[in-house]
Amino acid sequence: MDKGLVFDHLRIAHHGAALLALDATVAPGEVLTVMGPSGSGKSTLLAAIIGTLAPGFTLSGRITLDGTEITRLPPEQRRTGILFQDELLFPHLSVGGNLGFGLPPRLRGRARREKIDAALRDIGLEGFAKRDPATLSGGQKARVALMRMLLAEPRALLLDEPFSKLDAARRGQIRALVFERARAQGLPVLLVTHDPEDAAAAGGRVITLG
Structure with missing residues (x-):
């Protein structure tokens, strides 16, 4: 069984036009950083993983998490955790x-x-x-x-530029805390960011879209 988050020939198109292609495995405790300009498909990739792709987008290939295919599962069954730019506390x-x-x-x-x-x-x-x-x-x-x-208790952690609105003094502290917790719990992490400092702090591989 493949542990971690696996993208197997994942292809996403928008109204028939190819948007992104991804073949990668994110092992437990590993961080994969995805960078790219606005419109390159970073947020769309996250939507595909959590199961909230907007109308007009089509997906082919497979996404598996700890050996279970989640490509077509409803969002609440995917066991993926996500942090956004805004904390979204109730x-x-x-x-x-x-x-x-x-x-x-x-x-x-x-x-x-x-x-x-x-x-x-x-x-x-x-x-x-x-x-x-x-x-x-x-x-x-x-x-x-x-x-x-x-x-x-998610099985994977998705980060949608969650550090971008923090001041410089807090950014490094929270960034370190997030990556430390993810590694301690053996969570595969996908980080979407514009910030090279985020990518450097995350370590691991970097994929650039667009």
Whole structure:
């Protein structure tokens, strides 16, 4: 069984016009960086992986994750986690409530609270469970978004320029945290970015589209 995220003759077209082609394997704990100008297909590639390709796009080939083909599965069955430029924390939920959203429903009561508290300690935000996400700094929001995604136990991590809106002081810190966590959990990582510094920090291979 092939572990990791595998693109087997993946081809994406837009209204019949070829957009991108990708043949690659991202092993557990490895980072594959995809770079390219706007319109080269970076966001479309992510949409293909998570199962949200827009009308007008067609896909051929296969995407497999830990030996299971996910090419045609509905998004909720793919077990892929994604971080965006914006943290997308739920404003109507506390910090703890946001983290709890990533936990399985079967985890209830005290066990659920302990899991949330442990996650907050893990990212240096102990005691923040009842805080309003609007009161957090950009770096704190990024840490909560990362941990919420990891609590959902994804099998692969997709990064859609998640560091681009952080100030320089926080960017390196959050970038290191994300890659460290992904490697520790053995997650294959696909990073989409315009920033050569992101690619350098990620290590691994770089593919340029367009």
